[in-house]
Amino acid sequence: MLTNGMxxxxxxxxxxxxxxxxxxxxxxxxxxxxxxxxxxxxxxxxYLYLKYKRQILLEVNNISPHHQNILWINISAPSLGDSLMxxxxxxxxENRNIDLFTDKKNALIYLHDYYFASVYSDFSEIGxxxxxxxxxxxxxxxxxxxxxxxxLNTPYVGMxxxxxxxxxxxxxxxxxxxxxxxxxxxDENYVNKIAKTSMFLSxxxxxxxxxxxxxxxxxxxxxxxxxxxxxxNNWDKVIEKLLKIDPMMRIILLGxxxxxxxxxxIKNKYSRKQVLNFVSQFTxxxxxxxxxxxxxxxxxxxxxxHVANAFGAPSVVLLAKLNQEMQLTDANxxxxxxxxxxVNNISIDKIIRKYKTAINFFDSHLPGE
Numbered sequence: 118m119l120t121n122g123m124x125x126x127x128x129x130x131x132x133x134x135x136x137x138x139x140x141x142x143x144x145x146x147x148x149x150x151x152x153x154x155x156x157x158x159x160x161x162x163x164y165l166y167l168k169y170k171r172q173i174l175l176e177v178n179n180i181s182p183h184h185q186n187i188l189w190i191n192i193s194a195p196s197l198g199d200s201l202m203x204x205x206x207x208x209x210x211e212n213r214n215i216d217l218f219t220d221k222k223n224a225l226i227y228l229h230d231y232y233f234a235s236v237y238s239d240f241s242e243i244g245x246x247x248x249x250x251x252x253x254x255x256x257x258x259x260x261x262x263x264x265x266x267x268x269l270n271t272p273y274v275g276m277x278x279x280x281x282x283x284x285x286x287x288x289x290x291x292x293x294x295x296x297x298x299x300x301x302x303x304d305e306n307y308v309n310k311i312a313k314t315s316m317f318l319s320x321x322x323x324x325x326x327x328x329x330x331x332x333x334x335x336x337x338x339x340x341x342x343x344x345x346x347x348x349x350n351n352w353d354k355v356i357e358k359l360l361k362i363d364p365m366m367r368i369i370l371l372g373x374x375x376x377x378x379x380x381x382x383i384k385n386k387y388s389r390k391q392v393l394n395f396v397s398q399f400t401x402x403x404x405x406x407x408x409x410x411x412x413x414x415x416x417x418x419x420x421x422x423h424v425a426n427a428f429g430a431p432s433v434v435l436l437a438k439l440n441q442e443m444q445l446t447d448a449n450x451x452x453x454x455x456x457x458x459x460v461n462n463i464s465i466d467k468i469i470r471k472y473k474t475a476i477n478f479f480d481s482h483l484p485g486e
Contacts, residue, residue, distance in 0.1 A: 127160065127164075127279075128156070128157040128160045128161075130160060130278065130279035130280065131156055131157070131159050131160045131279050131280065131281055131282060132144050132147055132148055132151075132156060132280070132282060132283055133280070134280070134285075134290075134293075135275075135277075135278055135280060135294055135297065136293045136294050136296070136297035137297070137301075138293050138305045138308070140285060140286050140289040140290060140293060141285065141286045141289070141442040141443050142283055142284065142285045142286070142443075143283045143284040143285075143443075144283040146283075147282050147283040147284075151282065156282070159279075159281050159282065160279055162258070163256040163257070163258070163261075163279055163281075164279075166256075166258050166261055167256060167261055170261050170262070170264075170265040171265070171269070172261060172264065172265060172273070175270070175271065175272050175273055176272070176273060176274070176275070177250075177272045177273070177274055178274070178298075179274070179298055179299070179300060180210075180250060180252075180274060180295075180298045180299055183249065184213070184249045184250040185213050185214060185249055186213070186214045186247070186248050186249045186250075187210065187213055187214065187215050187216070187248060187249065187250045187251070187252060188215075188216050188217075188218060188243075188246075188248045188250075188251045188252070188267065188268060188271075189204070189207070189215055189216070189217050189218070189233075189251075189252040189254075190218045190219075190251060190252065190253050190254060190260055190263055190264055190267075191203055191204055191217060191218070191219045191223070191254045192218070192219060192220060192254065192257075192259055192260055192263060193254045193255045193257055193259070193260060193277070194219075194223065194254065196343075196420060197222070197223060197226060197401060197420040197423075198419060198420035198422065198423040199287065200219065200223040200226070201226070201314040201315075201316065201420070201423045201424070201427060202287035202288045202291060202314060202423060203254055203276065203287055203291055204217070204227075204291070205288050205291045205292065205312065205313065205314045205315060206291040206292045206294070206295035206296075206312075207232045207233070207295075207315075208232060208315060209292075209295045209296070209299060210232065210295075211232060214234050215232060215233055215234060216233065216234055216235045216236070216237065216243075216246075216248075217230075217233045217235070217236045217237065218237045218238070218243070218263065218267065219236070219237075219238060220238055221238040224236050224237070224238040225400075225401065225402070226316065226401060226402060226405075228319070229317050229318060229319040230317050231315075231317045240263075240266060240267065243267055247268075247271075248268050248271050249271070249272075250271065250272055250273065250274065251264050251267075251268050251271050251272070251273040251274075252273070252274055252275075252276060253273055253274070253275050253276065253278075254275075254276050254277060255275065255276065255277040255278065255280070255281065256275055256277075256278050256279055257281075274298050276290075276291065276294050276295075277290070277294075284439060284443060285443070286442065286443050286444065286445075286446070288312050288313060288314060288446050289308075289309065289312050289446060291312075292308050292311070292312040293305075293308055296308050309446070309447055310447055310448065311448055312446045312447075312448055313426055313427065313429075313446055313448035313449060314423045314424075314426050314427040315427050316402075316405055316424060316427040316428065318402050318405060318406055318409075319402065322400070322402045322403045322405075322406055323406055325399075325403055325406075326399075326403055326406040326407055326410070331369070331393075331407070331410060332367040334367065334412050335366075335367040335368065335369050335393075335410075335411060335412060336359070336366060336367070336368050336369070336411060336412055336413050336414070336415065337368075337369050337370075337371050337407060337408055337411040337413075337414045337415070337416075338352050338355070338356065338368060338369070338370055338371070338414075338415045338416075339371050339372050339376075339414065339415065339416035339417065339419070339421045339422075340352055340370050340371070340372040340376030340379050340380045340383070340396050341372040341373060341374075341375040341376020341377070341379060341380075341396070342372075342375065342376070342417050342419055343375065343419065345459075346437050346438060346458065346459045346460065346461075347417045347418045347419065347435070347436070347437050347438075347459075347460050348375070348376075348417060348460070349417050349435055349460045349461060349463070350379070350461055351461070351465060352379065352383065352415070353379075353382065353383045353386065354465050355415065355465055355468050355469070356368055356383060356387075356392065357386075358465060358469050359469075359472070360387070360391060362469075366391075367390075367391070367393070368387075368391065368392045368393070369392075369393045369395055369407060369411070370383060370384065370392065370393065370394045370395060370396050371395055371396060371404050371407060371408065371421065372396045372397065372421070373396070373397055374396075374397040376396045376397070377396055377397050380394050380396035380397075381394065395407065401420070401424075404421065404424070405421075405424045405427075405428070408421060408424050408425050408428060408430050409428040409430060411425075411430055411431075412431070413430075413431045413432065413433065413472070413475060413476065413479070414430050414431070414432040414433070415432070415433050415468075415472075416432060416433075416434055416435070417434070417435045417436070417437075417460050418434065418435070418436050418437070418439065418444055418460075422434055422444075425450075425451075426445070426446075426448075426449045426450075426451070429449075429450055430450065431450045431451075431452075431475060431479050432449075432450065432451050432452070432475075433451075433452050433453075433454070433468065433471050433472055433475055434451050434452070434453045434454070435453075435454050435456075435460040435463055435468070436453055436454065436455045436456070436460070437455070437456050437457070437458060437459050437460045437462075438457065438458065440453075440455045441453040441455060450479075452471050452472075452474060452475040452478075454467055454468065454471055
């Protein structure tokens, strides 16, 4: 049956990976939980809006060599971490002119990016600039509206496209979909091996952190979190045990304003020589530079975890609900601990054991091994 040109099998694009290689996903459980109607209404809405905006016939299936001036619209990533994951494959487009359109909060972390020539968050900033191709993060109504506003008649490809609902490893999704769009020039194992987030910082941010005269060796602990199930409440007890193991250890507390209260409680227990409290004192990019310099990072799933992965910083990561297969890749220097429901179910002793394993590993291996 056809509906407005839609073929029945196209509904499956909502829950079918757009590339040929397998990555960790929750597609099977998603299909079981969704009704026949519910899993198809998303496709219909997106298809009809694309048609309403006169975009249907402009979709192409690949990024060809003549696509040299490209606008990447990434507006569906709700957080800084999601943005870093979804845009991680931009390195495959290194020799092209790539501009980014994203929201104001996310734009700040790409202002000094190596791969993006220009970064925009307002229609007026682009003016009448012309592009050979648009990359849309998804075919959501918001993304399609922006695309039709900025490049009405320009061909486009989709990253997630119609895919919507199932959880996936977003870094691997980004890398494998970009490899697909470029004609599968790289094999599956190589893509899996190199897939990771990346981040580039301004000289001003690097200099500001340099002026802090941080300890020559320190461990960072990320305090707080946006979601309760992945915001660990017992970092004070972890720090207490760490300082018993090594009384000379230097610890820096990092995080945003949702960790302020916990950080102040921890700070008041120790001297400034033992624990420095930098929670909610620096920008995301400045905090990223501190993480870059860390000997090891303790954190939960969140934006700063993806920053640690971007810089290859060794880390002990607490995960809940989404496990390491869904959140990490082979390129990450992570030692994860997972609980099905809440990171606060993870014991202090288990965290300390994982820390010892991580330290022993990194002390006995050269960087990159």
